[in-house]
Amino acid sequence: MVDQAVKDSIQNAYRQYLAARDIKPRSGQRHMIAEIARYLAGIEMDGDMKRCSAPSSCVIEAGTGTGKTLAYLLAAIPFASALRKNIVISTATVTLQQQIIDRELPMLREHTDLEFKVALAKGRGRYLCLHRVDQLMGEQEQALLPLMDLGQVENQTEYSQEAYQQLLSWMVDKGWKGDWDSTPEPVDEDLWRQVTTDHRQCLVKRCGFFLQCPYYKAKAEAEQAQIIVANHDLVFSDLSLGGGYVLPPPEQTIYIFDEGHHLADKALNHFAFSAGLKGSQKILKSLSKAISDGQRGWGHDDKIGNHIPSLSTSSIECHKILDSIQKLFWRTVEWQRESDGGWQGDAVRSIYRYPMGVIPEELIELSGLCASRVSSIADDLEAILKRLRDLVDKETPGSLSRQMMEQSLMALSVFQSQVGNMVDVWQQMKRVHDEGSIPVARWLTTTGAEGEGDITVHVSPTNAAGLLKFKLWERAFATVLTSATLSVAGSFTRLSMQVGLPENTQFSIHHSPFNFQENCLLRLCDLGADPSDRDEYLDTLGNAVKSLVKPEQATLVLFSARKHMIHVARMLESHYPDSFILVQGASNKGQLLETHRERVDEGKGSLLFGLASFAEGLDLPGKYLTHVIIAKLPFAVPDDPVEATYAEWLRTRGGNPFSQVVLPDAITRLMQACGRLLRSEKDSGEISILDRRLWYKSYGKTIMNALPPYRQDYLKMADLGAISN
Incomplete structure (x- = not known):
């Protein structure tokens, strides 16, 4: 148990933060702070400050606008200081990592009396290996390079000495720290693969460049930090190695999994293997x-x-x-x-x-x-x-x-x-x-x-529950999971089934403070047929998108299949000026979004076409996105071998794969996609879903009940023409 001083520290820091920024407290945020504090205070410890109570977790669904990042930081930091624990904040996207490092934590330090050291932790493969660069540049070693290449990717691109020299020049002239995510200019992925390494190839202290190594410099900083911002992949890599290899030992760590709805998929991907x-x-x-x-x-x-x-x-x-x-x-x-x-x-x-x-x-x-x-x-x-x-x-x-x-x-x-x-x-x-x-x-x-x-x-x-039980839940000092989409229609059953949450887990839901009725119109469109791969359906889909898109708007169209996206893009490209349609894959994601913002800043419209990765983590507030079009309900493809195998097992136990797995997962993905529109209380716009199954299938009502209370409109294909006029 902790003393009153910790509780006072949390309350004082919250008051300081609100006063410094002249903002009002949010109900959901206050309750989230209190819930995490109660959870951490309830963990029993022995004389060595090790957890001796049963494994437990704190699961909080917090809608967009709740302010969950500030909430978990304010609640966890004073506890971590008092209990001499580390905090590992794990996210699923680089965007959120950078937001926490560059914005949330600096503001918290600036506006409160809380003291803490922070480090950003990334895998070794995201850092430059000076030894590899030296080898690639050294003419006297060329005879040995074929040995290096054995087992590597075939037909890899050959780069000039200037390409390698430029990487070194950035470190000297521009203060670049040798990490992939902050290169002064874009770097080809194939080039990067040649100049980085993994934990097996690394020579560690035997390397002549050890003292200058970007990875070990970053690792040294992380070892001195109380708060480490990582990602789900790195956390699972560390846990698979036994824990404490890259990140602090689990027993000494308060894990906060932001974007926690990705936890199961990340765990499964990490423990999947293949070989030709x-x-x-x-x-x-x-x-x-x-x-x-x-x-x-x-x-x-x-x-x-x-x-x-x-x-x-x-x-x-x-x-x-x-x-x-x-x-x-x-x-x-x-x-x-x-x-x-x-x-x-x-x-x-x-x-x-x-x-x-x-x-x-x-x-x-x-x-x-x-x-x-x-x-x-x-x-x-x-x-x-x-x-x-x-x-x-x-x-x-x-x-x-x-x-x-x-x-x-x-x-x-x-x-x-x-x-x-x-x-x-x-x-x-x-x-x-x-x-x-x-x-x-x-x-x-x-x-x-x-x-x-x-x-x-x-x-x-096919299920991450067993993996997480032994590698995470039973070892971690504490775990907090949060996201805007953890439950389905108020139930955490699907999440519990996926990740095997400890028996002593506490759950709560805090709805978004946004005025969905006033700020968003949800348009349900019936195209006259269920979605399919047939050309005639895709032509209908293309015509519907064309009718809905307004040239002056910032619009995002989300597709479930690349074939559908390309088909519609080709249909529409002759109707709009050059660069109006920005298609995922045409250039890297960052460049695509930058072009989109530039067009909007110039007072022009912009049309983004994207797949599943654009349905999450895309933050285009205000004028940068006023219309989201969803071409198809995001059901998983039925021939996914992992999901198909798990579905068979569920049936043998009398379960219903569609209602227990397929539908809940589709609802989560749809809520994430809809969540791209309103990013602040001042945002407004419209969402159009072009899937008639919301009208005609029995599960349509279940999906609609799970979505926020948007203002709704229903249109047949024949009515869509009126939208564009």
């Missing part, structure tokens, strides 16, 4: 060659040499097993053709999903053999790398032999990551799940006919 059969064989062959070439470069070492025969034997055996698995697939699998616009948006390919994730006995046996051989390779490779690190430490810094060994370390670490992924795939493939337990999804994809192309094996959990 032929690709794996190529990796193993290249690994053997890399070790052989390296031995010639750094000299033969007995301790390394002792592992080479074992690694070679295992590689040969694994190659044969993968051949057998490939033959089994071509002999037994009934492939289904999948065209563009499928659940991953890939080009034409074939797919096969194992119902309920259950694979035949022959495949289980082969998967077990493959897992055993690949694990043996991973063990030998780890031993070789350990010995190579010892040899590097004995060499003189800057010597040619040390440089060659360092390159070999980085090159072999690439293979270690790839082999580790293969281990994860085949360990998951061989597992036999208990009857009734939540299954793992298993499926195959290929882009070639038999004997051509490659077959990729995919495995993924």
